[in-house]
Amino acid sequence: MNTVSATGLVDQTLGLLDATDLPLAAPAAAAARDLSRHLALRLRDHVRPRLSTLGAPLLCVVGGSTGAGKSTLVNALVGRPVTRAGAIRPTTRQPVLIHAADDAPWFLGENVLPGLRRTRGSYTGRQATPSDDRAPSSSDAATDGLLMVQDGAVPRGLGLLDAPDIDSVEDANRQLAGQLLAAADLWMFVTTANRYADAVGWGLLADAAARDVTVAVVLDRVPEGAAGEVSAHLREMLIERGLAHARLFVIAEQPLDEQRMLPDDSVAELRQWLTHLGSDAEARRAIAARTLAGSLRQASDDVARLAEAVAEQRDAEGELCQQVRQAYAEAAQAISEASANGTLLRGEVLARWQDVVGTGEFFRSVESTISRVRDRVGAFFTGRPAPVDSVEEAIETGLHAVIVDAAAGAAEGAAARWRTTPAGRELIAGRRLDVNGEGFSERAATEVRAWQGDLLELIRAEGQGKRFAARMLSLGVNGIAVALMVVVFASTAGLTGLEIGIAGGSAVVGQKLLESIFGEDAVRRLAKKARGQLDERVRALLEADARRFTDLLGDAPTQPAEFDDVARRLAALSDQLSAGASATGEENG
Incomplete structure (x- = not known):
């Protein structure tokens, strides 16, 4: 096994987990976040x-249910009360890790459980207590650190952790117990004759x-006379749940001495097994490799499950984005239709445009005799047309209202x-x-005015030739721009005034005014570009408002394929370790 590449894979996995927060309330999100954290x-x-090393001392975590006698068992194995045992629950508040002097460098460093602080402890006759006066006592310490106790009764190569x-x-306490058990190379599960079938313990098993x-x-x-029956049933349960190789030790029910200690001979078999394990480097290495391979295999399975959760997040994000896009696309379409089907050429806009180009009778005459339009257009250029400012303002007001109303509908629809x-x-x-975003009305007004400015630039660019100068001066750039707006607002799918006759003579006159200056093809081109x-301005305006929704989604989640790739590589590393552990076991056998 290449330790450097294996460590790099673990670091890559950790980086992937840290970068993936699964923020959306998808069905599997809460469970996946817990899975990722664990x-x-x-x-x-x-x-x-x-x-980094399979030959380092093993961490044996002693775990079990409330009142099972974990601390009492640890004290019996060590031969003195190094961890607190008693009737008050919960008894173990701060985990105590007992180790041999030679193993101190491994356990006191950050090789095991690096996220937990260490406090050195010493034996005071009743239990181990922190040596540092500034550290909290073991009876009321916060459960975010380990009380480290050095004791010669613990065999070298093995640390006992009372969880x-x-x-x-x-x-x-529950969370810390789970964290400690997940870090164990070897787990000593303590239960009682009355509670060995409890679901909580079997979940962890x-x-x-x-x-x-x-x-x-x-x-x-275990009550007197019940050891055979109870242990047989427990053994059956272990086999059914894939723990056929688990060692089973039975301790009979018996009174404790004045220090709440078990008789020494009650744990003799268990102590002998631990001592033998501590003295057998190859056996410890095989246990470490087997547990490590199993942890990597489970990590691979967990990462694969997280890939599914990430895919679910992306699907949920895609659905939410699509809902917003659809709502605002409908708004853009509504604005486009309202500004192309003649709607804006009614009411105030139409009245002001009539003031510019002639009377209502003139418009009625346009509808019956198109040839008279040319005469009126000629008179228009030689006469003194009314100011176009009022038309411009009316168009600006009408277009602004259409945009604001459509955007409000989009916001309401997206929220719904x-x-x-x-x-x-x-x-x-x-x-x-579900309402217009703050400042949207002002931004919409700015964009409408900017678009009117775009039209002035189009007109100036198109009319640069000298042959246009006299005619443009007669009406003025603003007047021509207003005429172009009228044509734009009566155009659909590239068709203009005379072709669809929307809003009657208003579009006809605007069409003819522009054609008399630029020609028919140029008018079509100008209208299309306008x-x-x-x-484009409406689309950008709506997209900016839609970001009030999409910005809540945060950054795009990691691709599921990245998780799938890491899961495959973790599985391969697990297989490699398992093969090595099996070979070691066969050699020892």
Whole structure:
């Protein structure tokens, strides 16, 4: 095994986990976030340190349910009360790690459980207590660190860690117990004759089986005469759950002495097994390799599950984005239709345009005799047309109202669609996204004026030739731009005034005015370009407003393929370690 590349793979996995927060309330998100957090702890606390050396001392975590007698068992194995045992629950508040002097460099460093602080402890006659006066006592210490106790009774090559209860009434204790068990090379599970079938313990045992952790089960407080029946049933349960190779030790129910200690001979068999294990370097190495391979295999499975959760996140994000895009696309379409089907050439705009080009009677005459338009256009250029400012203002007001109304509808529609999904509901909870965004009306007015400025630039660019000068001066650039707006607002799919006759003579006159200056082809080109510029400005305006929704989605989640690739490589590394552990076992056999 290439340790450097293996460590690099673990670091890559940790980086992938750290970069993936699964923010959306998709069905599998909550469970996947917990899975990711627990996997990261296992990788940091156990896998990465153990990859550096399989021959380092083993971490034996003593775990079990409340009142099972874990601390009492540890004290009996050591031969004196180094960890607190008693009737008050929970008893174990700060985990105690007892180790041989030669193993201090390994356990006191950051090789095992690097995220937990260390406090050196010493024996005071009743239990181990922190040597540092500034450190909290073991009875009320926070459960975020390890109390380290050096004791010659613990065999070299093995550390005993008395963990909090797996079913503690305190959340912090339960979480820490799970973290410690996940970091174990060897797990000593302590239960009693009355509680060995409890579901909580078997859930953790199933996890140990999935990781190939070497498990020793201590059946404690067995009543006289019940050892055979109870141990036989427990053995059957272990076999059914994939733990056929677990060692089983039985401790009979018996009174404790004044120091709450078990008789020394009650743990003799268990102590002998641990001592033998501590003296057999190859056996320890095989256990470490087997557990490490199992941890990597489980990590591979977990990463594969996270790939599914990431895919679910991407699907949920895609659905939410599509809902917003659809709502705002409908708004853009509504604005485009309203600004092309003649709607804006009614009411105030039409009245002001009539003031510029002639009377209502003139418009009626246009409808009956197109030839008279040419005469009126000629008179228009030789006469003194009314100012076009009022038309410009009316167009600006009308177009602005259409845009603001359509955007409000898009916001309301997008919010309504998001409320139909758990992820969307959570994102918009407490937010007023179903109305126009702050400052949208002002931005819309700015864009309308900017578009009117675009038209002036189009007119100037098109009329650069000298032959256009006299005619353009007669009406003025602003007047020609207004005429172009009228044509744009009466155009659909590239067709203009005379071709579809929308809004009657208003479009006809605007068409003819422009054709008399630029020619028919140029008018078509100008109208098409002006329409495109308007659509582009509206689209950008709506996209900016839509980001009020899409920005809530955060960064795009990691691609599932990245997780799949890491899962495959973790599985391959697990197989490599398993093969090595099997070969070592065969050689020892």
